[in-house]
Amino acid sequence: MPSSSPPARLERARPLLGTRVTVRVGGLAEAAGHAAIEAAFAEVARVQALMSFHQADSDLCRLNRQAAGGPTPIDALTFTTVEKALRLAAASDGAFDPTVGAAVVRAGALPEPVGAPPADPDATWRDVRLHGAARAVSFARPLRLDLCGIAKGFAVDLAVQALQAAGASSGCVNAGGDLRVFGTSESIALRTGAAVGEAAPVLELEEGAAASSGGLDEPASPLMAVHLAGARRRRLHGRFACVVAPECVWADGLTKVVLSRGARAAPALRAFGARAYALGPGRAWRSYAA
Numbered sequence: 001m002p003s004s005s006p007p008a009r010l011e012r013a014r015p016l017l018g019t020r021v022t023v024r025v026g027g028l029a030e031a032a033g034h035a036a037i038e039a040a041f042a043e044v045a046r047v048q049a050l051m052s053f054h055q056a057d058s059d060l061c062r063l064n065r066q067a068a069g070g071p072t073p074i075d076a077l078t079f080t081t082v083e084k085a086l087r088l089a090a091a092s093d094g095a096f097d098p099t100v101g102a103a104v105v106r107a108g109a110l111p112e113p114v115g116a117p118p119a120d121p122d123a124t125w126r127d128v129r130l131h132g133a134a135r136a137v138s139f140a141r142p143l144r145l146d147l148c149g150i151a152k153g154f155a156v157d158l159a160v161q162a163l164q165a166a167g168a169s170s171g172c173v174n175a176g177g178d179l180r181v182f183g184t185s186e187s188i189a190l191r192t193g194a195a196v197g198e199a200a201p202v203l204e205l206e207e208g209a210a211a212s213s214g215g216l217d218e219p220a221s222p223l224m225a226v227h228l229a230g231a232r233r234r235r236l237h238g239r240f241a242c243v244v245a246p247e248c249v250w251a252d253g254l255t256k257v258v259l260s261r262g263a264r265a266a267p268a269l270r271a272f273g274a275r276a277y278a279l280g281p282g283r284a285w286r287s288y289a290a
Contacts, residue, residue: 012037016044017152019176023159026184027169036166040159040173047155050078051147053101053110063137063145064101064113071129071136077158079135081249082128085150088253089125092268095260096253097125101144110146117142152178153211153252160248173248180209180248190242190277203277209248213255214240245274263288 010033011024023040025033052058059078066072074082085098102119104110120127123143130137139145156173160180163171170183179186185206203210241258245251250272257265258276266288269276276288 010034010037012041014041016041017048017155017175019152021159021176022172022174023163024172025163025166025168026171028167032166033168036163036168036171039162039166043158043162044155044173044175046077047081047151047158050075051081051151053113053146053148056114060145060147061113061116063139064116064143067137067145068117068139068142071131071134071138073134073136076135077154079130079137081147081151081154082137082145083130084154084249085147085253086125086128086130088150088250088257088268088272091271092254092257092261092265094125095257095265095268096149098145098147098149099123099125099128099143100149101146104146105144113144116144119144149256150249150253152176153209153248153250156180156209156248156252178209178211178248178252179205181205182207188242190240203242203244205244208244208246209251210242210244211248211251211255212240212242214259240279242277243269243274244277245272247272250274258288262286 009024009026011022013020013022021044023037025036028036050059053060055061059074063072063074088096089098101110105112120141120143123141127140127143128137129140152175156175156178157180159173160171160182164182172181172184172186173179185204188203188205188210190203190212239259241255243251243254243258245254251274254269254272254274257268258278262278265276269288278286
């Protein structure tokens with residue numbers, strides 16, 4: 001007689017958010033497990049549709065076109081993401097700045113939003129205004145909001161919530177190295193960009209999230225324009241950072257703070273209960289505790 005016990009693990013992958021998103025679930029019967037995975041993918045797809053810099057009808061593109069003219073209503077998920085981005089910007093004194101979009105456009109990594117007014121080069125995160133009652137956002141001056149430094153982590157958290165809501169006892173969501181696990185542990189090899197043949201450090205993650213950014217030996221590229229030192233808009237390269245936090249949204253965003261500030265990122269890490277592991281050009285590891 002076939003066993004009626006639920007399978008130990010179901011796992012599927014799908015291209016989303018410009019990367020490969022893998023969802024693993026445990027503790028559910030097969031049909032329920034697949035339904036939970038679909039729900040998780042749906043949450044990630046929602047974030048992609050709402051916060052894409054490439055889709056003209058996304059909330060993000062509408063903000064970049066309209067918000068300098070006044071409060072622009074957006075979806076609750078987008079509003080929450082902007083709110084979290086500003087919270088991290090304040091906690092890091094601007095080391096994380098979601099208004100780096102204009103610099104990313106100039107670097108050639110993102111397209112100029114069609115129909116958007118010219119961005120003010122002096123605009124920063126302090127020019128973004130939240131209107132909670134209306135669930136709207138406005139800009140004090142034209143700018144380019146870019147949520148790619150935090151939205152992927154938020155999508156991972158939403159996907160985990162979908163698995164938990166379905167009754168899963170364990171699970172893991174991995175979006176190109178931004179991941180979160182619950183009810184289990186995960187061994188993570190830290191891909192630092194070191195020379196081929198060198199051993200990759202391994203991190204054991206349990207009931208939490210981790211995100212990595214940068215590459216030790218990778219040359220500077222337009223995509224590195226995302227890793228900027230606040231208002232100075234300075235590209236960073238030749239560094240690697242991994243952040244472990246209770247939620248992936250904070251792990252994702254804090255990697256940029258650690259790349260920018262190093263040991264000076266400690267106050268921001270403490271604000272979100274996070275720990276960082278950083279590797280510099282001299283191949284010396286540093287750990288910054290919460």
